Amino acid sequence: METAYLHSFLLVVDSGSMSEAARRLDLTPAAVAQQIRALERELHVPLLARAGRTVQPTEAGHQLVQRARNLLREVSDLKAVLGSEAAGGELLVGTINTALHGMLPDILAAFVKTNPGVKVFLQSGTTALLYKAVQQGELDAAVCLYPPFALAKTFDWMPLREEPLVLLASSRLARRDPHELLRTSPLIRYDRSLGGGKQADRYLRAAGIVPQERFELSSLLAIAMMVDRGLGVSVVPDIASPLLDRQHVAKIPLPLPSEPRRFGILWQRASPRLRLIQSLVQSAAGLRVV
Structure with missing residues (x-):
């Protein structure tokens, strides 16, 4: 099974549009439709259905969505562990909104200078949601508040700023x-x-x-x-x-x-993307104000 086709399928589901997914992939809508049909032939079930001007996953499509996300994440983790992404790769970073409007752009500017081939995906949310996402491996790191409880020993934390x-x-x-x-x-x-x-x-x-x-x-x-x-x-x-x-x-x-409100960077010590996370942390270290 082509993992690229799974990626296309998820983009169609997330955007609700074959055309929008094609635009993001820099492909034609016909090419994306062909990939979806190839998946459907291989799995022997329809995955998408028209709903007005949008497309929605069928029952089988819904079942595939989370499994496809997990599979693509596992493939990416495998590449990171085996070192095939030494010059590139991807990093999923969660952030609270105030960090997006404050320190995070400067941290990312420093990070991409030393990691120009890395693709960074940002996801905003509350500290509680980001903590859970890092814990479950859905995010590699989070710029968030220090949780109102003791961190598990599997986590690491670097403070960035205290705000009275x-x-x-x-x-x-x-x-x-x-x-x-x-x-x-x-x-x-x-x-x-x-x-x-x-x-x-x-x-x-x-x-x-x-x-x-x-x-x-x-x-x-x-x-x-x-x-x-x-x-x-x-x-x-x-x-x-x-x-x-x-x-x-x-x-x-x-x-x-x-x-004071304390926020910093949170990550799992045993993450398969630890090299990239440590580079992100080093990029932030020069901007700390605590």
């Missing part, structure tokens, strides 16, 4: 008392399902502040934009992102002590 909580307010309010602002201004709350949002909620409770809540959302950059537009103030981790420089906002230190 700050009050984000319009720059014209920079000299005002932060607790007074929190009591009198609408609050743009950082999502309490996330680590930083939970920390912010604990701070407000410790300070005895009952805020006037206006919004609750998970994007720190969107929160900064709302603060810039005068929609309220927010308690958030002190992230480093050049995108924040475009907003007219002030980061005001908070009076009470709080646990």
Whole structure:
């Protein structure tokens, strides 16, 4: 069975379109259709069915999807273990959104200089989802928060940055008392399902502040934009992102002590792509601020 055909099949399923899969593969739709038909002949079952303007996997196609993903991953791992990808290969990296807008582009810029032939796939998500994906071998490494529990001995971790909580307010309010602002201004709350949002909620409770809540959302950059537009103030981790420089906002230190948000790189010590992971870690080491 041609693994390239399985890859084409997965692209069709993920995109829902033969044409889109062909575009990503730099092939004609007819060539992709021919590959799918070859798979169907070999497996003796139809794998795709038309659903309006899109294509959807049949029952057999659904059964093939996860097995095909696992098989392609195993093939890639085998190549990595045997060293046939010394000059190239692929790396699957998970990331929290704030790292995407902050340190990660600089880390990747350093990484590709020393690994120009490596294909890097990025997947964003929460720390909990990324941890589970690394644990199950679905990701090679993750740039995420330190989990709220002790890491298993099979994991390794390199801290990258610690971010204390700050009050984000319009720059014209920079000299005002932060607790007074929190009591009198609408609050743009950082999502309490996330680590930083939970920390912010604990701070407000410790300070005895009952805020006037206006919004609750998970994007720190969107929160900064709302603060810039005068929609309220927010308690958030002190992230480093050049995108924040475009907003007219002030980061005001908070009076009470709080646990900083810690994030870094997480990976499995026995990963078959350990060489590439270590290169990624080395690329990040020069950017650490902890």
